[in-house]
Amino acid sequence: MILYVETNFLMSIAKGQDELAENFLQNIPISVSLVIPSICYVESLATLEQEDKYNEDFIRRLDIQVNEAARDKTSQNAQLVVNYFKQAKISFLQRKNDTETRFYTGLTQLFSKAEEIPLTTEIIHENRVRNILEKHFMDKFIIECIVHHARLHPDEIKIFLSANSKEFGRREVIEVLRDSGIQYFNKTQNFLGWLESQSN
Numbered sequence: 001m002i003l004y005v006e007t008n009f010l011m012s013i014a015k016g017q018d019e020l021a022e023n024f025l026q027n028i029p030i031s032v033s034l035v036i037p038s039i040c041y042v043e044s045l046a047t048l049e050q051e052d053k054y055n056e057d058f059i060r061r062l063d064i065q066v067n068e069a070a071r072d073k074t075s076q077n078a079q080l081v082v083n084y085f086k087q088a089k090i091s092f093l094q095r096k097n098d099t100e101t102r103f104y105t106g107l108t109q110l111f112s113k114a115e116e117i118p119l120t121t122e123i124i125h126e127n128r129v130r131n132i133l134e135k136h137f138m139d140k141f142i143i144e145c146i147v148h149h150a151r152l153h154p155d156e157i158k159i160f161l162s163a164n165s166k167e168f169g170r171r172e173v174i175e176v177l178r179d180s181g182i183q184y185f186n187k188t189q190n191f192l193g194w195l196e197s198q199s200n
Contacts, residue, residue, distance in 0.1 A: 001157040002033050003191075004146045004182070007040040007138075008164045010110060011047055014103035018163070020188040022102070025109050029195075033156075034114040037145035041107070041116075043138055048103055055096055062089050117145040139167045143176065150180040158182040161191050 012018035013025065028034055066085045072078035123144050150158050158181050162168045165186040177184050185191040 001031055001159065002035055002150070002153060004035050004149075004158070004160040005040075005110075005114070006037065006142050006146075006162050006164070007043045007047065008162055009036075010040070010044045010103065010106050012163055013106040014048070014099050016098070016102065018188050020192060022106070024188060024192065025106060025113070028113055032195075034110070035146075035149060036110060036114045036116060037142050038116040038118050039138065039141055039145065041110075044103075044107070048100070051099075055092075059089060059092070062092075117149045119145060120148075123148050136167050139164070143168070143173060146182065147176060147180045150182050154181065159191060159194075160184045161188065162186060163188075 009018075009021055013022045025034075062085055066082055066089075069075075069078045069081040069085070119141065123141070126144050126148065146160060160168070160177055160182050162184075163186055167173065168184065169186055174184055185194065
């Protein structure tokens with residue numbers, strides 16, 4: 001069985017939003033071949049970098065508020081604000097470190113356990129022909145990579161797992177996946193339930 005994953009699989013692990021995905025990645029059954037488009041690695045690193053910029057901006061604004069409150073000599077609440085915000089900053093930075101640790105652990109596991117689908121000129125040409133996800137070019141490339149790979153494995157059971165149901169759950173995308181013999185799941189829990197039912 002082929003299990004296709006994409007950027008959100010890694011990011012949900014990094015953010016601690018999908019413990020089941022994290023456990024699954026650590027203990028992939030021998031019957032499952034994990035496959036990911038190589039562009040997802042680039043997208044996930046770009047996403048992490050963007051999150052770092054948001055985090056730095058948040059910390060900068062928090063520091064400004066701490067400094068302003070520390071200069072307030074008359075408010076009884078000023079010192080409370082300083083103390084709470086300083087503690088919030090410590091906790092925020094610890095959570096940021098947790099996220100980065102999970103990200104790089106997950107990335108390393110994907111590197112060692114998943115087959116990569118390279119972005120080829122053929123896939124780029126196919127991308128121009130299909131009229132889906134027009135305003136979401138990365139998601140469109142991800143689908144094209146997966147569909148291209150699926151055509152090379154017509155006799156395999158093929159699953160696509162992505163929490164990005166806003167884009168990948170669209171009717172026209174589901175039809176493209178179905179036409180390529182790919183079943184779509186938007187939750188790890190649902191996929192694992194289906195996987196367990198297959199072994200019974």
